[in-house]
Amino acid sequence: MPKQNIYDNQTFFEGYKKIRENEDNANNIFEMPALFSLLPELNGKKILDLGCGFGEHCVQYVQMGAEKVVGIDISEKMLRTATEENSDPKIKYINMPMEDIDKLDEKFDVVISSLAFHYVEDFSGVVKNIYSLLNDGGVFVFSQEHPLNTCHTGGDRWTRDENGNKVHLNLKNYCIEKENESSWFVDDVKKYHRMFSTIVNTLIESGFFVEKMIEPTPDEDIIKKYPKYKDLCHKPDFLVIKAVKR
Amino acid sequence: MPKQNIYDNQTFFEGYKKIRENEDNANNIFEMPALFSLLPELNGKKILDLGCGFGEHCVQYVQMGAEKVVGIDISEKMLRTATEENSDPKIKYINMPMEDIDKLDEKFDVVISSLAFHYVEDFSGVVKNIYSLLNDGGVFVFSQEHPLNTCHTGGDRWTRDENGNKVHLNLKNYCIEKENESSWFVDDVKKYHRMFSTIVNTLIESGFFVEKMIEPTPDEDIIKKYPKYKDLCHKPDFLVIKAVKR
Numbered sequence: 001m002p003k004q005n006i007y008d009n010q011t012f013f014e015g016y017k018k019i020r021e022n023e024d025n026a027n028n029i030f031e032m033p034a035l036f037s038l039l040p041e042l043n044g045k046k047i048l049d050l051g052c053g054f055g056e057h058c059v060q061y062v063q064m065g066a067e068k069v070v071g072i073d074i075s076e077k078m079l080r081t082a083t084e085e086n087s088d089p090k091i092k093y094i095n096m097p098m099e100d101i102d103k104l105d106e107k108f109d110v111v112i113s114s115l116a117f118h119y120v121e122d123f124s125g126v127v128k129n130i131y132s133l134l135n136d137g138g139v140f141v142f143s144q145e146h147p148l149n150t151c152h153t154g155g156d157r158w159t160r161d162e163n164g165n166k167v168h169l170n171l172k173n174y175c176i177e178k179e180n181e182s183s184w185f186v187d188d189v190k191k192y193h194r195m196f197s198t199i200v201n202t203l204i205e206s207g208f209f210v211e212k213m214i215e216p217t218p219d220e221d222i223i224k225k226y227p228k229y230k231d232l233c234h235k236p237d238f239l240v241i242k243a244v245k246r
Numbered sequence: 247m248p249k250q251n252i253y254d255n256q257t258f259f260e261g262y263k264k265i266r267e268n269e270d271n272a273n274n275i276f277e278m279p280a281l282f283s284l285l286p287e288l289n290g291k292k293i294l295d296l297g298c299g300f301g302e303h304c305v306q307y308v309q310m311g312a313e314k315v316v317g318i319d320i321s322e323k324m325l326r327t328a329t330e331e332n333s334d335p336k337i338k339y340i341n342m343p344m345e346d347i348d349k350l351d352e353k354f355d356v357v358i359s360s361l362a363f364h365y366v367e368d369f370s371g372v373v374k375n376i377y378s379l380l381n382d383g384g385v386f387v388f389s390q391e392h393p394l395n396t397c398h399t400g401g402d403r404w405t406r407d408e409n410g411n412k413v414h415l416n417l418k419n420y421c422i423e424k425e426n427e428s429s430w431f432v433d434d435v436k437k438y439h440r441m442f443s444t445i446v447n448t449l450i451e452s453g454f455f456v457e458k459m460i461e462p463t464p465d466e467d468i469i470k471k472y473p474k475y476k477d478l479c480h481k482p483d484f485l486v487i488k489a490v491k492r
Contacts, residue, residue, distance in 0.1 A: 148420070159405070159416065170405065171415040174394070175463040175479045196442050197459040197485075210456055213443040217421040233421045239443075 003097040004119050004190050007053070007075035017054075017081075024226055027115070030216035031143050031238045035114055038141045038212060038242040042066045045109040048133065050098045050126075050142075051116025055082030058091045061112070070104070072096045102129045109135055113142040115238070118150050118191045121179065123199070127206045134245045140208060143240040146215065150193040153180045158231075166231040199239070208243035215239055249343040250365050250436050253299070253321035263300075263327075270472055273361070276462035277389050277484045281360055284387045284458060284488040288312045291355040294379065296344045296372075296388075297362025301328030304337045307358075316350070318342045348375045355381055359388040361484070364396050364437045367425065369445070373452045380491045386454060389486040392461065396439040399426045404477075412477040445485070454489035461485055 007013055043065030049058050052071030061069045068090055073079050074097040082093050096103070098113075099122060111130045120126055130140055144150075151174045158166045177198060180191050194202075203210055215236035218229045253259055289311030295304050298317030307315045314336055319325050320343040328339050342349070344359075345368060357376045366372055376386055390396075397420045404412045423444060426437050440448075449456055461482035464475045 148417070167416075167418070169415075169417040169420075170413075171394070171417040172413075172480055174415075174481055175461070195461055197461045200446070200456065200459055204457060210446065211450060213446055215421070215441055215443045234418055235420055 003074060003099055003121075005074045005097075006119070006189050007073075008077050010077075013075075013077050026229070026237050029222060029226065029229065030218070030232075030236075031115060031240070034214040034216045034238065034240040035112070035141060035143045036060075038214065038240060039064075039112070040110060040139045042110065046070075046107070048072070048101075048104075048108040048111045050101070050111065050113035050130075051119075052082065052093065053078045053114075055079075055086035055091065055093060057112070057114055058082070058093075059086045059088060062088050062090045066090065068092075070094060070106075070108070072098060072101065074098070098126055101126070101133060104133060106133075107135050108133055109138050111138070111140045111142075115143050115145065117142060117144040118193075121192050123192070123194060124202050124206070127202055127208070131206045131208065131245060136245060138245045140203075140243045140245070141241070143238050144199075145191065146236045146239045147194065147196050147199070148174065148235045149237060150180065150191050151176070166234060169235050196239075199241070203241070203243050207246055209246050211242045211244050213239065213241045249320060249345055249367075251320045251343075252365070252435050253319075254323050256323075259321075259323050272475070272483050275468060275472060275475065276464070276478075276482075277361060277486070280460040280462040280484065280486040281358070281387060281389045282306075284460065284486060285310075285358070286356060286385045288356065292316075292353070294318070294347075294350075294354040294357045296347070296357065296359035296376075297365075298328065298339065299324045299360075301325075301332035301337065301339060303358070303360060304328070304339075305332045305334060308334050308336045312336065314338075316340060316352075316354070318344060318347065320344070344372055347372070347379060350379060352379075353381050354379055355384050357384070357386045357388075361389050361391065363388060363390040364439075367438050369438065369440060370448050370452070373448055373454075377452045377454065377491060382491060384491045386449075386489045386491070387487070389484050390445075391437065392482045392485045393420065393440065393442050393445070394481045395483060396426065396437050397422070412480060415481050442485075445487070449487070449489045453492055455492050457488045457490050459485065459487045 044067050047061045047066045047069045049071040052058055052073050055071050058069045058071045070092050072094045079093045079095050159168050161167050177194050180193050216238055218232050223230050290313050293307045293312045293315045295317040298304055298319050301317050304315045304317040316338050318340045325339045325341050405414050407413050423440050426439050462484055464478050469476050
């Protein structure tokens, strides 16, 4: 099965790098705080970061006391930036699709993945491998695009009023789990839609205990500071989950 | 806090009784099979049925070998029918809002609730009481309206094409958890919207281990037999969860 490596596409890469540089992007305001709020104590721990991209999170894990961080990513381009900008003696970057992590020959205390699983077709296979790579009582924390996002397949995602404000989400085919192509900087970005129940059941069936989940939503302070996020009352952009190896 | 007792409204009661008599209603095709598929072995067990209504499920639990079934419901009218049509020496019906189950002075092996929790404001309080009423290792299985349903607050729920077919769900305010009034036989039926994550986290925080969840969807055979259900590809009507007392 060919694994998608959209981040090595130059147009995608540049577009992505640019939005990540905006401080008020949704990742910084919603996804990162939720993800980090679910992390256990990292002091002295061995961490695996799946889809580490530019390695910004890896550096933070070291700053939080991690003994060792292994960051893997399918994109050579992303890892080149990671090596240039986010190197540390405690971090090792490996160019590898996350579908191949069964080839790693060490164990970890914490596996973390930020916004990568919606690009992965075989979620169940990856989760099983994560379970095997974790020490007993190990923690698995990940974020992904919200299932109300990944089911979108084209056409208008929103119905807007005459002023361009979002009135409601045009929700279609939430119950049809499949590969959906979408446009994000380039055409044909493949995302894999899975229902909420499928994501949770996959974790449980692999032996994990689901400990907490967050669908990040803006509170009043955030809406006051960033009015553009008021439309997030209709649909969260992200889903963040903490699971523990039983 | 006043507890809603909409089933004692005569208009509601008659409307509800009539749709439950149609064999191809969504409860029979989707909700009941999912709920029953998550039940543990009931042989010799003590069962509590929250919001038992007409008592049809209670009778089935006895047929499945339950030693004792306690069915509670806030509606006198519903329990009158239950007593007339679904009596059994092993079944005891109690007229009581489920918010008051802490007054029961016995323990149960299995607590089951079918399509009642979306009428309950204090979900967390009820879940805590269920945990207390269960024996160690006890099982809690429930269904409720799907969160993509309970967030609906008025206006058109669907956008339809010129032939009346559903094109997409008009999804609004999924992230706003509150009481929503809807019309179903009568006006002002109160439903309490909770996000997916809130439902799951409430169970976990109360001490439950979430074991499986189902968002029932039609397969090809069901769509062939009941073409009216093809629109359920857009949104499940129900959410069904099995949780175990740790």
